[in-house]
Amino acid sequence: MICAPARVDAVMLEARAAALAKRSIKGASKRAGIDLLVSCMDLTTLEGRDSPGRVRALCARAIRPGFAVPSVAAVCLYPSLVSVAREALAGSSVKVASVASAFPSGLAPLEIKVAETLAAVAAGADEIDMVIDRGAFLAGEGARVRAEIVAVRRACDGATLKVILEVGELGSYTTVRRACDLALDAGADFIKTSTGKIASSSTPAVALLMCEAIRDYAARTGRAAGLKLAGGIRTTKGALGYLAIVNETLGTAWLHASRFRIGASSLLDDLLMQLEKERSGAYAGPAYVASA
């Protein structure tokens, strides 16, 4: 009986998201939340100057982020570095995620997007983070965007597919909701907020509305898709707020790396510093955390 709603209204969406982001998460629940955030993290490096050495350092950190802390869920990088990560992560639980499909713009012929995906999977990627062609979506060519997702989905050959919507370029909450519904219908395993390459990325309101889309889709089809938040999440406090949004919109079944990811590079440092503060009662500072 739950249908996809015709529109999303900013006022109450933002009010609800702000109320959830203000949940008071302290003590034992803060420690549990930090562990959970680490275990759901896609530790990411997507820079032009990425090197095999840098990727190996990232992988070492992904496996053992700190003392008595779970491994992260995955490392996320460019296709040409997948094989390096594959080797560095051998024997660990950490997955290799690769961006593909002309990241970050998504502006390339479909054959190239498919070929890039095939190459990443062949090199050992467990997960593919693709971008949608926002230009086509905004021009009303939803069918084309959908066909591209389906084609990349096929090229994934069993690898987990995360579809990046780049919400900051979509202009309105209603449009973001339509993009969520389209990506889920096309078979996305995860829907993901942002490339992290533009200024406006994840916000509590966007996270809330994406959770609502996933919830409604699960009610309609029985398939539980995941949410990946990426871009602009740098503090423990902010990240715990997102956890509250997922917790109260999708439920505890989504508080697991199989359904929730947080893509970040600098957040891990703050999580570890906050965890140390919870454990020792004192805030030690960045010199005590091995940043990669």
Add this chain to the structure above:
Amino acid sequence: MSAVLPEFGYSPSLESTAPLQILERYGLFIGGEWIQPAAGGSFATVNPATEEVLAKVAFADATDVDRAVRAARRGYEKYWRKLRPAERAKYIFRIARALTERSRELAVLETLDGGKPIRESRDFDVPQASAHFFYHAGWADKLAWALAGPERVHPLGVVGAIVPWNFPLLIAAWKLAPALACGNTVVLKPAETTPLTALLLAEICAEAELPPGVVNVITGDGRTGAALVEHGGLDKISFTGSTEVGKAIRRETAGKPLRLSLELGGKSALIVYEDAALDQAVEGIVEAIYFNQGHVCCAGSRLLVAESVYEDVVERLRARIATLRHGNPLDKNTDIGAINSRAQRDKIRELVTSGVEEGATLIQASCAFPERGFWFPASFFTNVQPSYRIAREEIFGPVLSVMSFRTPDEAIERANNLPYGLSAGVWSGSGALAMYTAARLAAGVVWCNTFNRFDPSSPFGGYKESGFGREGGLLGLREYLS
């Protein structure tokens, strides 16, 4: 490393009561002094979440009421009416600042005495109360422009302010701030179940060195209120409370030379059209009926949903109320606190039972409550006929009646088909349809795609049996000027 993670949930996060000092016994604040009641009577005020006695409070009888009104008259003649308006403003600014400075204490006290979640008293009641004093302080020396244009205006004299238990501090501020700004003095009578923040407000007035008698606070029950209404020494009565008492006050004061404003009950309608943003409409509905446990005179307690999205909205609402966090009002994560009193809890139970007996389907959040304290879970009814008591009587609790409609005109007609008219809510993606609807609803305030938005500059009040007179803004000032 794949450690088993502890399950994520919210640990208790209790607001500290440390900054707050509650006295064992409170007197009456009359003529700038704390005095004992003439007959020496007192009553207990309890924490509705635990049933523990918080303090003993003086019971004011007719003699005490007379002393308070005389003190207010002296304060008016001797000090307040003679003061330059700009000087009055300074005192009111001082009260506003003190409310902000002591906001933590006030919020905790409001929550302890009334049962509302600390999130609400901290983020709504206290900041709004302070905002009303700031807003009206600014008006004090500009009153000549408050009505039609530059003209001479005068205060009325002594105002009797009787406030209810749902927003004890905030509604006291709604009455005190404009009354004082316009040059009147006040006798304030808080509700018997929630007298403590009004007494703290009296302490703040004393610390602000308000001249004696300008603000007087007398505590008691309905008898005290009746004595104040019958006193004869008042120039104006401003009452917020039940329609029943409002009618009694109007009868009592008929033909007497005093001004009256009443803000009474309601059974406000929420209209959700099929083109509404449904998740946000559900948030609006939750805000409308579950805010402050539904103890809100303008609560949206009748939901009218377009037939085509009725099932969808009911499903979303059912899922949403399951996520509401009921429990200790002092916990910062609590959404629904305690029912204000045993009597109110019993009244809610009685009306909910009548709904079930008349044939409606009850849907409730399932949650475990402590053994002590007064509680009621977030609830709504489906299969409601417009003639059922739950669709016509004010429940004043977290209970909503859900019905469907086909056309906008049917929705409007059904929304208006009650003797009340305090507020209404409309959800639609079409501005034209929302405006068409709003213009035809007989309600003092109509919120579109949101609910419970308040501002000191925006007047609030009712149609029909929801009362008359407005509080807030320019229209609110008129109530205290001649």
